[in-house]
Amino acid sequence: MDKFNIYALIAIGNALGAFAIGFFIFLQNRKAKANATFFLLTITVTIWSTAYYAWQIADTASSALFWSRYLMAGAIFIPVVYIHFILAFLGKTEKNKKSLFLSYLIFFGFFLFNFSSYFVNRVESALNFKYWPKPGPVFHLFLVLWLAYAFYGTYLLLVAYKKNKGIKKIQIRYLLGGIILGYVGGSTNYFLWYGIPLLPIANFFVILQLLAIAFAILKYRLLNIKIIATEFLVGLISLILFINIFAYESGTELITNIIIFMITGIFGISLIRSVIQEIKIKEKAQRLAFQLKEANKKLKKLDEAKSEFISIASHQLRTPLSAVKGYAAMLLEEVKDPERKDALNKIFLSNERLIKLVNDLLNLSRIERGKLQFNFKERQLADILDSVIAELQMLATRRGLKIIYNRVDLPLLKIDEDKLRQVFINIIDNAIKYTPKGTITIKTYLDENNVIIAVHDTGIGMKQEDINSIYEKFQRGKTGIDICPSGTGIGLYIAHKIVEAHNGRIWAESKGVNQGSTFYIKLPLPD
Numbered sequence: 001m002d003k004f005n006i007y008a009l010i011a012i013g014n015a016l017g018a019f020a021i022g023f024f025i026f027l028q029n030r031k032a033k034a035n036a037t038f039f040l041l042t043i044t045v046t047i048w049s050t051a052y053y054a055w056q057i058a059d060t061a062s063s064a065l066f067w068s069r070y071l072m073a074g075a076i077f078i079p080v081v082y083i084h085f086i087l088a089f090l091g092k093t094e095k096n097k098k099s100l101f102l103s104y105l106i107f108f109g110f111f112l113f114n115f116s117s118y119f120v121n122r123v124e125s126a127l128n129f130k131y132w133p134k135p136g137p138v139f140h141l142f143l144v145l146w147l148a149y150a151f152y153g154t155y156l157l158l159v160a161y162k163k164n165k166g167i168k169k170i171q172i173r174y175l176l177g178g179i180i181l182g183y184v185g186g187s188t189n190y191f192l193w194y195g196i197p198l199l200p201i202a203n204f205f206v207i208l209q210l211l212a213i214a215f216a217i218l219k220y221r222l223l224n225i226k227i228i229a230t231e232f233l234v235g236l237i238s239l240i241l242f243i244n245i246f247a248y249e250s251g252t253e254l255i256t257n258i259i260i261f262m263i264t265g266i267f268g269i270s271l272i273r274s275v276i277q278e279i280k281i282k283e284k285a286q287r288l289a290f291q292l293k294e295a296n297k298k299l300k301k302l303d304e305a306k307s308e309f310i311s312i313a314s315h316q317l318r319t320p321l322s323a324v325k326g327y328a329a330m331l332l333e334e335v336k337d338p339e340r341k342d343a344l345n346k347i348f349l350s351n352e353r354l355i356k357l358v359n360d361l362l363n364l365s366r367i368e369r370g371k372l373q374f375n376f377k378e379r380q381l382a383d384i385l386d387s388v389i390a391e392l393q394m395l396a397t398r399r400g401l402k403i404i405y406n407r408v409d410l411p412l413l414k415i416d417e418d419k420l421r422q423v424f425i426n427i428i429d430n431a432i433k434y435t436p437k438g439t440i441t442i443k444t445y446l447d448e449n450n451v452i453i454a455v456h457d458t459g460i461g462m463k464q465e466d467i468n469s470i471y472e473k474f475q476r477g478k479t480g481i482d483i484c485p486s487g488t489g490i491g492l493y494i495a496h497k498i499v500e501a502h503n504g505r506i507w508a509e510s511k512g513v514n515q516g517s518t519f520y521i522k523l524p525l526p527d
């Protein structure tokens with residue numbers, strides 16, 4: 001056989017290359033299991049490739065048979081060493097100690113058969129190979145296991161690929177690339193054994209596959225094929241210029257060649273450095289972006305948990321608060337003693353305040369979780385206003401405020417009664433809260449296509465800069481904070497959301513501090 005056929009040449013190149021890569025990786029970190037098992041893998045590839053070369057150049061059938069068996073001595077261990085390497089890379093060797101040991105035993109069993117005719121039976125000519133090995137009975141079993149291990153290894157990596165993030169994910173991507181290349185290439189080597197005329201191409205991929213894995217292990221600039229390309233190009237140009245040095249015809253030409261080589265080398269190195277620098281900055285930005293994303297995710301979860309907690313807590317508070325309201329109202333009717341009545345009044349009003357707060361919190365958490373649901377029905381707005389005013393009357397009277405409201409029946413609107421009630425309570429309650437003396441006037445009227453509800457007070461008014469911001473969550477006006485430090489800044493936020501859901505608008509007007517305020521709610525009439 002031709003001593004320099006392409007298969008023989010590639011095989012000897014693979015043997016040297018595989019060992020060099022494996023040894024290099026091993027030296028990088030001798031304690032790491034992944035590096036050590038990878039070295040073991042390259043040793044099996046080296047054994048296989050060396051024998052491959054000898055088998056390719058064998059002159060006699062018996063020598064070809066000997067070398068093809070020798071070749072299988074390396075190939076037999078590849079599946080188990082592969083799995084060992086994958087497990088080591090994923091940090092799972094400890095967990096799989098027993099099954100790994102068993103796997104080694106099984107493949108060692110094949111190894112024992114390897115030098116008998118049960119494994120590699122004989123050699124025959126196939127395609128353009130003079131001596132291609134033929135399988136014995138044990139070989140079939142080996143091939144089945146070979147396939148099973150190949151699939152299992154790929155499966156392990158695919159699962160890990162899904163689970164992992166960032167650089168580890170990229171590492172696994174390279175590993176997967178290398179390993180799939182290895183298995184697909186490797187499988188083509190077995191067709192001729194069964195007389196299927198398919199050219200074996202495993203040899204052509206070996207170094208590529210090992211390099212991909214080596215890159216993955218070293219995390220060698222995985223993110224940047226750009227650097228590798230630059231290094232390759234600079235290396236190639238330098239090599240050409242280096243060879244060119246010797247193609248001189250005169251002393252000056254030699255010196256010129258050396259100078260050109262050196263200048264190019266220096267430029268090349270600085271080019272590589274600047275690319276590395278650029279990529280490092282990019283990597284840092286990517287890392288930071290990734291960390292930010294993670295932090296954001298955590299914060300969102302925390303926020304959700306908070307909203308849920310508020311929702312549950314508010315729900316739990318509602319029942320006892322309604323009970324207090326009911327009993328306080330009952331007692332208020334019965335008790336005649338003015339001192340007691342006054343105390344009961346205080347209980348009732350404080351309880352009302354709490355109910356409003358709990359309702360606001362509940363609505364807030366619903367808004368934040370996107371769970372604010374509406375139940376639109378035809379209703380008379382004037383009825384809702386009547387009941388809200390009746391409810392707040394006592395509070396206004398206690399503060400010496402007069403509520404003026406002349407009921408006007410309005411066209412029926414499709415509205416969510418409970419939600420709009422909450423809006424009116426918030427607005428009128430604010431008017432009471434932020435008005436030290438005077439009146440609160442509530443008017444309803446129609447413009448072209450809308451119903452407008454205006455709540456005017458003679459209170460502390462608002463600064464121009466606050467008028468537009470008070471609808472934001474937790475946002476309070478400067479004058480408001482002074483007079484009522486315990487406010488939460490959520491009432492108008494909720495009111496705004498609810499009115500918006502009714503396709504309406506809410507806005508306020510004030511001529512300035514101590515000039516009173518008017519809040520408007522505009523709701524569209526049905527078409």
Ligand code: ADP
Nearest residue numbers: 430431434470476477480487488489490491492
């Ligand atoms: P809270 O009243 O609990 O602070 P709101 O969201 O209901 O929360 O109101 C937001 C802010 O708007 C208040 O803090 C207050 O500064 C201002 N505000 C609301 N209504 C009036 C009003 N009638 N007069 C003056 N300021 C008001």
